[in-house]
Amino acid sequence: MKSLLQLWLIVVFVMVFQPAQARSLTPLEGLEALRRSFAGLQDFTAELTQEKQLSIMKKKLVMQGTIKFKKPDRFMMVLDPPYSGVVLLKDTVLEQRLGNSGERQRIVLPPEQGLGRWIDAVAKPVTSVPEGTEVQAEQVGSLTNVLIRPAKGGQVKELTIVLQQDGTVRRLELLERAGDRTVMTFRKTRKNVGLSDSDFRME
C-alpha cells in the first residue's frame, strides 16, 4: 500500500512542471522529458480538488485543499473542511491527522519506499521503461496525457497524468486494484517559491 502512495506522490512531483509537448511521445521520451523537467524544480505549492470514488462507498467524496513539496524529501497535503486532515511525508516518516478526530498517526515506511530515494531515482536518466510497466502518452490539443500501468502485484492498477502546456499537472488519476479511484485536479501551481522545512510542520 505504501509503495502505491510513494509512486503516486512522486508522479505528482515529477509531472507538475513538465513542459507540454507538441508531438506524440514514445514512452521512453515521455519519461525522460519528465526527468528533465523535474531537474529544475526545488519546490512547489498548488491548490487541489480531490475526488475519491471508493469501492465501499456509493457516493463520491470531494474535497479541497493545498499541497506542498520541497526537495529532497518533503511533501504535505492539507485538506479543508468538511473533510479536514493533513498528510505529511518526511522521507520515510508518514504522519497523518485523519478526519476531524485530531488524532495523529505516524508510521515509518521501509527505506526503499522513502521519498528521498524516489526523488533520487527520478533524477537519473531514463534509459528504458521499467520491466513489466506499461507507459502510454498522447497529445490532445494543448494537453498531454500520460498513462502508466505499473507491474502487476502492486496496489496501483493505473495512473493517468494530464499535463498542461506550461508543464504543470492539470489532473492526476489513480486507479487501484480494488477499483478505488482518486482524481486530483491542480490549479494555481507555483514553483520554486523558497519553501523551508518549517513549512512542513503539522500544527
Add this chain to the structure above:
Amino acid sequence: MTRQTLKKLIGQAATLVPVHLSWLDRMTRCFPRRVVVVLVTLLTLSLASLASLRFETDIFQLFPADRPALRLLLDSLEWSGGAREAYFLLEGEPALLPGEAERLAERLRALQVDGAPGFKRVVYRIYEEAEAQRFADLVAFAAAHPAAFVPPDQREALLARFSERGIKQALDQLTSQLATSLGASSVGIAVADPLGLRDLFLPRLKAGSQALDMDPASPYFMSRDGRVLIMIAEPAKPVQQMAFARKLVAGINQARAGSQVEVSCAGAHISAVIDEAAMKFNILACIVSSLLVVLGIFYAVYRHLWPTLMIPLFVASGVLASLGLAGLFLDSVHIISFAFTALIIGLGADYSIHLYDRFHTERSQGVSSDEAITRAITDTGQGLFVAAASTCLPFLALAWAEVRALSELGLLVGLGVLFTLYANLILMPLALRLLDRSERSYRPLPTVGMDRLWRFTGRWPRTILTITALSWLLFALFAQRTAFDVELKNLQPQHSEAFRAQQLVEQHLNLAPKSLLVAVDGPSQAAVLQGNLPVEQLAAGLASQGRVQAWSSLGQTMNRQADQRQIVGHLSGLTSAAATLAKQLDHQGFNQQDFGAYLALLRTGSLTAVVPDETIISRLAVSPLRGVVERHLAQDTAGWHALTYLYFRPGQLNLDQFVAQLAQVAPEARVTGTDLVSKELLEAVRRSAVQGVSLGTGMVLLLLLLHFRNVAGVAASLGPVLFGAVAMLGSMTLVGLKFNFMNIMVVVTIVGIGCDYGMHILHRCNTHDAAQRSAAFVQAGRSILLSALTTIAGFGSLAFTDYGAMASIGWAANFGIFFTALAALLPMSALMHRVYARR
C-alpha cells in the same frame, strides 16, 4: 594420652616437610636429567589436558543456575528471546536517530556470515508494511468480539458506540478518515472496524506488548525523551555457537562503524562475545603488567639478569600444571578465572625471591654454590612450604563453594600457588647449578632499609605497639561499617557494551526502577492461565494499594472469561446493532455488502459471545501484536508458563512480604527479579565465604601448629593477619569500597597470604641467637617487603582493570597485603624486641 598422641602426630608430621625438601634437593642435585624428563612429561600432559579445556566468557555461567530466582531469570531470557536476540541501542541527537537506524538496519540485513545472512530479521519500526493484513485481521476479530479486548471500565463507551447516535458519529468519522487518507489506504481497516472500536482496545494491547517505556507517538522503538532508539535483530543461528557469534560480531562492528550516533549492542549471550576481546585484553594487560613489575622489582634488588629471567619460566610451569590438573576436574574455565595468572605471578614470585635471596645471601658470605642451594631449599624451603600451603589451602577450600566464580578461582589459584612453589623448588636448583660459577662474585644485598627499621623498632617498641593497637581499634570501628554491594552489574566491565546498554535502558527506557517476574508453570495453556488468575488478582490488589507502579499479564491485555461475561451482560440489549449499522451504512452512502463479513458476525451474536482464552491468544499470536503473547506466555520442553510482570520503585514493594503473599495464593508460582537474584547469590556467597574462611583458617592453624609446635608461634603468625584484615576492612570503608560477590574471597586470601609474613619473621629471627637476629630480620624483612610488593603488583594489575569484579578484588587485596606486611615488619619486630629484652 590423647594430648600426647596429638603431640606425637604433630611432631611426626612436622618432620615430613624437611625430609621431603631434602629429597627434592637430593633429586635435583643427583638426578637432574631424570627430573627434567619427569617435568617435561608432566608439563606435556598438562598441555594436553589444557587443550581439552573450554574458555567461557558468559558472565551468567559464573553463578549457580540451580537457584530458583536465577533459574527463572535465565529461563525468561530464553522464553523472551533475550538470550538469542541482539539489541542495538542507538543514542544521540533525536534528529539523527531514524536515519542512522535505517542505515544500520540495511547493513545488518546485508550482513553475511559464511555466505548466508547473519540475521533472520531486523526490526526497529512499530509498523511493518508486510504485517498490514494481519493487523487488519486482528482488528476485524476484535471489533466483532469487543468483549475479548475492550477494558471492562470502557464498557459504557462500548455500549454507546452501538447506539444509533454512536453509529452515526462513528460512520461520519469513518467518512472523514477515508476522505483524508492517501488514496484508498484506509479502506481495509475501515471494512474491518467501521465503528472505530480499535480506539478502545488498541492502547491496551500496545501497552501489553511493550516491555520498555517507549514513546507511544513515535513510529520507532524510541525512548520518551527521543534520545535512544532500539533495534532488535534475530541472529540466523544461536549465538551460543561461538564461531558463528564471533563472525557475527565482526560483521556488527563493521555495520556500525562510522555511525554518527553511538551504537551499543547487547543481548544475554552476544554481549559476552562482544566484550570478549576487551576482556581478553584486560586479562592479558594484567598478566603482562604484573610480570613486568615483578621482574623489575626482582632485578632492581638482585641485579642479576639470568635469575630474573627464570621467574616467568617458574610461573608459566606452575600455571600450566594447575590448568592441566584443573582440566581433569573441569569442562570449562571462565575467562575471568584465567585472570588468576596475574595473581600467580605476584604470589609465585615470592617463592623465587625467598629462595634466591637466601642463595644470594649465602653466596655473598662465601658459601659454595652447591651448599647455598641446599640451604635455600632445605631451610628457607621449610618456611616457604608452610607459607605456600597456608596460601593455597584457603584457596582450595573455596573450591567447594556453591558459586562457580569462587570455586573456580579457588581451585585454580590454590593449585597455581602449589605448583609454582614446586616449580621454584625444582627448577631453581637446576638452573642455579647450571648457571652459577664458583668464581662468580655476589655482593651483599641491599638492606632496603630493614636494618634501620630493626633499630627503630628496637628503640621505641612500646610506642610502636601502642600506636598499632590504637590504629587497630580505629580501623575496627570503621570496619563495622563495611558494606556489601549486591548490584551484579557492578561486576561487569565498566566500559563494556553490556554495561553501557544496561545504563541506557535504566536511564531512558525502564518502565520502573525495579521489576519482578512471576511464572506459573503447567502442562497446558489452559492450566497455566487458570493458575495465573490468583497472581493477577494479587498484582491488581497491589496496584490498587499503590504498592506497584504497573503490572502486566495476559489477563491485563485481554479479558478473561469473568470480565467478558460482565461486558457481554452489559451488551446483551444490543439485539439490533447489525440492523442499525446496516441502515446507517446505507444512509451515509456506504456499500453495505462490503461490510458484509462484519455485519454477519454481529448478526450471529458476536457482540455477546464469550470467546475462549485459547482463541483470543491464537488470534494475537498471529498478529503484529504477538509481542503481547510472547511476553506473557511461553512454551518450552518443560511445558507452558504464564508470566506476570510487576514494576515498582525502590521501597514501594516489600519483597519478602510479596513472596510470602505469592506463596499463599499461588504456591507453585516462581518469582524472580534482580533483587531476588542478588539475595540468592548473596546467601550462597555468604555461605561459601563462611565455609571458605572457616575451613581455610582451620587448615592454616593446623599448618602453623605443625610448623611451630606451640601456640605462641601460631599467634605471632596470625597477628599481622588480624591487623591486616581489620585495617583492610576499615580502609575499604574509608575509601568507599564495598565487598561484592567476587572480592569476598579476599578475606580468605589475606588469611593465607598474610600469615606467611609473620611466619617468615618468626621462623628466621627465632632460630638465630641475639647477635644474628638483626641480620636475620634484614634478610627476612627484605624478602617480605619484596614479596608484598610483587603480590601487590599481581593484585594491583587487577585493580586497574575495567572489570568491576577484578578491580574490586585487586583493591581489597592490596589494602590487606599492605597492612599485613606493615604489621609483620613494624609491630612484629617491635614485639620481638620486647620479648627478647625480657628474656
